[in-house]
Amino acid sequence: MNQVIELIKTDVKKEKPAANALGFGKHFTDYMFVMDYNQEDGWHHPRITPYAPLVLDPSVMVFHYGQAIFEGLKAYRTKDGRVLLFRPEKNVARLNLSCQRMSIPQIDEEIVLDAIKQLVEIEKDWIPNEEGTSLYIRPFIIATEPSLGVHPSREYKLMVILSPVGSYYSDQLKPVRIYVEDEYVRAVPGGVGFVKTSGNYAASLKAQEKAELLGYDQVLWLDGVERKYIEEVGSMNIFFKINGEVVTPKLNGSILGGITRDSVIELLKHWNIPVKEAKISIDEINQAFQKGELEEVFGTGTAAVISPVGELKWKDTTMNISKGNNGNTLANRIYEEITSIQLGKAEDPFNWTIEIK
Amino acid sequence: MNQVIELIKTDVKKEKPAANALGFGKHFTDYMFVMDYNQEDGWHHPRITPYAPLVLDPSVMVFHYGQAIFEGLKAYRTKDGRVLLFRPEKNVARLNLSCQRMSIPQIDEEIVLDAIKQLVEIEKDWIPNEEGTSLYIRPFIIATEPSLGVHPSREYKLMVILSPVGSYYSDQLKPVRIYVEDEYVRAVPGGVGFVKTSGNYAASLKAQEKAELLGYDQVLWLDGVERKYIEEVGSMNIFFKINGEVVTPKLNGSILGGITRDSVIELLKHWNIPVKEAKISIDEINQAFQKGELEEVFGTGTAAVISPVGELKWKDTTMNISKGNNGNTLANRIYEEITSIQLGKAEDPFNWTIEIK
Ligand SMILES: Cc1ncc(COP(=O)(O)O)c(C=O)c1O
Ligand SMILES: Cc1ncc(COP(=O)(O)O)c(C=O)c1O
Numbered sequence: 001m002n003q004v005i006e007l008i009k010t011d012v013k014k015e016k017p018a019a020n021a022l023g024f025g026k027h028f029t030d031y032m033f034v035m036d037y038n039q040e041d042g043w044h045h046p047r048i049t050p051y052a053p054l055v056l057d058p059s060v061m062v063f064h065y066g067q068a069i070f071e072g073l074k075a076y077r078t079k080d081g082r083v084l085l086f087r088p089e090k091n092v093a094r095l096n097l098s099c100q101r102m103s104i105p106q107i108d109e110e111i112v113l114d115a116i117k118q119l120v121e122i123e124k125d126w127i128p129n130e131e132g133t134s135l136y137i138r139p140f141i142i143a144t145e146p147s148l149g150v151h152p153s154r155e156y157k158l159m160v161i162l163s164p165v166g167s168y169y170s171d172q173l174k175p176v177r178i179y180v181e182d183e184y185v186r187a188v189p190g191g192v193g194f195v196k197t198s199g200n201y202a203a204s205l206k207a208q209e210k211a212e213l214l215g216y217d218q219v220l221w222l223d224g225v226e227r228k229y230i231e232e233v234g235s236m237n238i239f240f241k242i243n244g245e246v247v248t249p250k251l252n253g254s255i256l257g258g259i260t261r262d263s264v265i266e267l268l269k270h271w272n273i274p275v276k277e278a279k280i281s282i283d284e285i286n287q288a289f290q291k292g293e294l295e296e297v298f299g300t301g302t303a304a305v306i307s308p309v310g311e312l313k314w315k316d317t318t319m320n321i322s323k324g325n326n327g328n329t330l331a332n333r334i335y336e337e338i339t340s341i342q343l344g345k346a347e348d349p350f351n352w353t354i355e356i357k
Numbered sequence: 358m359n360q361v362i363e364l365i366k367t368d369v370k371k372e373k374p375a376a377n378a379l380g381f382g383k384h385f386t387d388y389m390f391v392m393d394y395n396q397e398d399g400w401h402h403p404r405i406t407p408y409a410p411l412v413l414d415p416s417v418m419v420f421h422y423g424q425a426i427f428e429g430l431k432a433y434r435t436k437d438g439r440v441l442l443f444r445p446e447k448n449v450a451r452l453n454l455s456c457q458r459m460s461i462p463q464i465d466e467e468i469v470l471d472a473i474k475q476l477v478e479i480e481k482d483w484i485p486n487e488e489g490t491s492l493y494i495r496p497f498i499i500a501t502e503p504s505l506g507v508h509p510s511r512e513y514k515l516m517v518i519l520s521p522v523g524s525y526y527s528d529q530l531k532p533v534r535i536y537v538e539d540e541y542v543r544a545v546p547g548g549v550g551f552v553k554t555s556g557n558y559a560a561s562l563k564a565q566e567k568a569e570l571l572g573y574d575q576v577l578w579l580d581g582v583e584r585k586y587i588e589e590v591g592s593m594n595i596f597f598k599i600n601g602e603v604v605t606p607k608l609n610g611s612i613l614g615g616i617t618r619d620s621v622i623e624l625l626k627h628w629n630i631p632v633k634e635a636k637i638s639i640d641e642i643n644q645a646f647q648k649g650e651l652e653e654v655f656g657t658g659t660a661a662v663i664s665p666v667g668e669l670k671w672k673d674t675t676m677n678i679s680k681g682n683n684g685n686t687l688a689n690r691i692y693e694e695i696t697s698i699q700l701g702k703a704e705d706p707f708n709w710t711i712e713i714k
Contacts, residue, residue, distance in 0.1 A: 025505020028416060053412045058518050059385060063499050066423045066555030067562065103562040138505060142420050148382020148495060148520060150592060152562050161415050163505060185547030188581045190540060192560045198423030199556015203549045205424065205460040205509050224545045225582050235507060 003046050003111055005033075005118055010050035019130040022166040024303070025138070029123045033115045033160035037105055043158065046111060048119055051161065057146040061153040067143035068198040069098035072302050073259075074165075075120045075135040075356070077127040078344035083356040086342050088116055088137075090259045095139060098195040103152035104141055112139065112158070119160055121356050128164050136165040173335065175310025175322045176299070178233065179216035180282055181207045182315065186231065186254075188224035193231075193254035204234060216313060218299075223254065228281045236299030236307060237261035240285060241330055243293045250277035260300040264334055266350060273330070282314055289319040297321050298331040305342075306335040360403050360468055362390075362475055367407035376487040379523040381660070382495070386480040390472045390517035394462055400515065403468060405476055408518065414503040418510040424500035425555040426455035429659050430616075431522075432477045432492040432713070434484040435701030440713040443699050445473055445494075447616045452496060455552040460509035461498055469496065469515070476517055478713050485521045491699075493522040530692065532667025532679045533656070535590065536573035537639055538564045539672065543588065543611075545581035550588075550611035561591060573670060575656075580611065585638045593656030593664060594618035597642060598687055600650045607634035617657040621691055623707060630687070639671055646676040654678050655688040662699075663692040 010030060017027045028051050035046040062068050071091040076084045092109045099106055116137060120127075127135040139160045143153030184207040186200065187193020193200060207219045220238065223229040230249050232238055237258040239248045246268055251257050268275040288294040289312075297309035308331045310322040322329075340346035341353060367387060374384045385408055392403040419425050428448040433441045449466045456463050473494060477484075484492040496517045500510030541564040543557065544550020550557060564576045577595065580586040587606050589595055594615040596605045603625055608614050625632040645651040646669075654666035665688045667679040679686075697703035698710060 023506075025416065026503075028414075032415060051415070053414050055410045055412055057385075057410050058389060058408070058516055059382065059495075059520075062555075063419060063425055064427050064495070064497060064555055065558035065562075066425060067559045068420055068423060070421055101563060102559055103566055136505070138416075138421070140420060146383075148493070149380075150558050150561070150565070152566065159415055163416075183547060185545050188542050188545045188548070190542030190581060190584075191545070192556075197556065197559060198419075198421055199549075199554065199559055201422035201507050202424045202459055202554060202556055204507070205422075206458060208507070209460055209509065224547060227547075 003044070005115055006045070006047040008047060008049040012050065016126060017164065019128050019133060019166070022128065022133060022164055024165045025136060025163045027163055029126045029162040029164070031119060031122055032162070033119045035115070035158045037156040037158070039154050043105070043107060046115055048115070048122060054157070056144060059146040059148055061143035061145050061147060064148060065143070065150055066197070066199045067102055067104065067153050068141065069095065069102055069104065070138060070140035070196050070198065071095045073137045074302060074342075075127055075137060076342045076344070077129055080344070082344055083120060083124050083127060084342060084344055084353040085116070085120070085356060087259055087263070087352050088113060088354060090262070091139070094196065094257070094259070095141070098197060099141070101192055101195045102197050104143070104156060107158060116160055117356050119162065123162050124356070126162060126164050133164065133166055136163045138163065173308060173332065175308040176217040177215070177311040178218050178220045178309050178313070179211035179214060180220045180222065180312060180314035181211070182222060182227060185224035186221040189253040191254060194251070194256060196256065208234060220312065222282060228283060230280045230282055230285065231255045233299045235303060236301035238297065238299050239264065240280065240288070240294065241296035242288045243295070244274065246273060246275040246330070247278055247280055248275075249280055252279070258300055260302060260305060260338070263338060263352065264300050267334060267337060270349070285312070286314065286317055286319065289321070294319065294321060296329055296331055305338055306331050360401070362472055363402070363404040365404060365406040369407065373483060374521065376485050376490060376523070379485065379490060379521055381522045382493060382520045384520055386483045386519040386521070388476060388479055389519070390476045392472070392515045394513040394515070396511050400462070400464060403472060405472070405479060411514070413501060416503040416505055418500035418502050418504060421505060422500070422507055423554070423556045424459055424461065424510050425498065426452065426459055426461065427495060427497035427553050427555065428452050430494045431659060431699070432484055432494060433699045433701070434486055437701070439701055440477060440481050440484060441699060441701055441710040442473070442477070442713060444616055444620070444709050445470055445711060447619070448496070451553065451614070451616070452498070455554060456498070458549055458552045459554050461500070461513060464515060473517055474713050476519065480519050481713070483519060483521050490521065490523055493520045495520065530665060530689065532665040533574040534572070534668040535575050535577045535666050535670070536568035536571060537577045537579065537669060537671035538568070539579060539584060542581035543578040546610040548611060551608070551613060553613065565591060577669065579639060585640060587637045587639055587642065588612045590656045592660060593658035596621065596655050596657060597637065597645070597651065598653035599645045600652070601631065603630060603632040603687070604635055604637055606637055609636070615657055617659060617662060617695070620695060620709065621657050624691060624694060627706070642669070643671065643674055643676065646678070651676065651678060653686055653688055662695055663688050
């Protein structure tokens, strides 16, 4: 494509929120990236433009038929003031995978990656400095054809917005309590669970509400066919350490191929810690727990990086996993290593980070 | 609630499209209905206001997490100039069912029904006169909280827009050719297939594209667990007439409870034609076909009312059903009866229609 990204400047600058008031995805920076699609011109007019509301006809397809996909990644500020992205090319590739499943025209990954870099460069003053904070990057595509016929939209907008964020969970490495959901289903092979389309998240809200009502933080989804194999958590993949070996559900077409998940697997291999991807039933996990072999459970995702699981509730069984989070867990070691790479504090043997300058 | 609907007038009137240029959901009338939700005021400020674009922050939740639901119904103009709605209270009740599953606050059904009536009354000149045309009514709710956290939105907009439409399918009673999908899955029990949420339609696009590529008009979905039980068509429920008896898949939690489906069942009972709701496998249908007992197949839905199916393609099997659509089919008889009720040409023993005045 090789299109030049236009920059439309603004002098209006918002006040930056205090570090302790960041939250997640509540504040947005001064600029955003926008690119349009129509059938004549394909993806065209890439531009960085002042952050502003969208003006959309009430009939645009995203409101009615949910043709919408997104990504999530972060920019980090290092101690010495450099700006790093973590494996952004993976997010852009996954955006295209989502495009493909959701009948959205493919994007030029290079131009979107370039857009992310330029936008973050312009907005680098928005990257907070404090421990656990970062600049969250949200690329997304919405269907904008004004039409109520059910068919792939003939018009789209790709946008990138930026939000300075604190940690997603208020207490970063505090173990979370997870409810194993056996009534609601998130996704099924042949469906859209393996891509980041908006409807997957809407479909998960009811179960999340139920879990919170019962006093849990998050939901662990089981497969939708046999209702016994482990899939993933709300917006995290999940790992189990059993008898010294680490196992995570294999990518089966209904769970998201998380980039943190992939990084954790690579890191464990690098450390020569046994790790495998497999079909795991909740029964097996419970058996391991009953035998005293379930050593650790943790979730992985961009928002929290690593999130230790302290308790799994499955029907009448309560599995208490964290016997005191003494800081010597594998979860903590992985968290330390990945965040150190992200923050430029440790070497990056995998070439995961990209510096923006 | 008992809220008064405010009317915000406009003198700007669009030109009405010619009957042969209507299409489906391409043209919209001069007014729309809007009502807002926030946590302090609940659903508030119901108003009929000039049709106009929405101004929405790029972070509003509908773009990212697909919390959006909709309905579809029609207003018809009778020969003697009256305006009729067909079972609108059913659509409003189903909207609330969708709210419930998608964690959207319940609406006051009376006020929404009232809004639909008032809006159609104001826009009655937009109802086209020609055979097969009507005014399509699209109520919908979108999540409008500007936030990237995954949780039920704390702000919503409920809107109703109106579109004068021709028949959804260009040739009304021309039998459609249907591809039985055995790779992609639309919905599964425990999921959201039984409500009208936007993501269900986005998830169906890929299979629809595939069917069209293979030369078929629509997809027939099989269940997502065993991949053998019949569910429904893209936006229609499905009926089979086998050996004089009519059967349609029973509502199992993954298919939509169509209002046309319900009306057809009531009508058949009224006519003393045997009809049942049951779990039906595609195998059974094929066996009936091979034995020469599959007499008719038809879809039911608001858009086309009744749509005869001429061919079912399942793996290597082609079932040719319509042995010449000679006008003596049950599908045609049902179509005639329901459209006659809708257009005020026949008596309405079921009290299905509501006159607007
Ligand atoms: C459903 C789901 N699973 C897993 C993940 C973790 O993926 P990643 O590590 O790429 O952030 C996410 C978040 O992106 C998600 O939304
Ligand atoms: C998935 C689906 N199934 C069935 C139907 C038919 O329902 P109704 O008869 O209420 O229009 C529709 C259309 O509303 C639909 O979207």
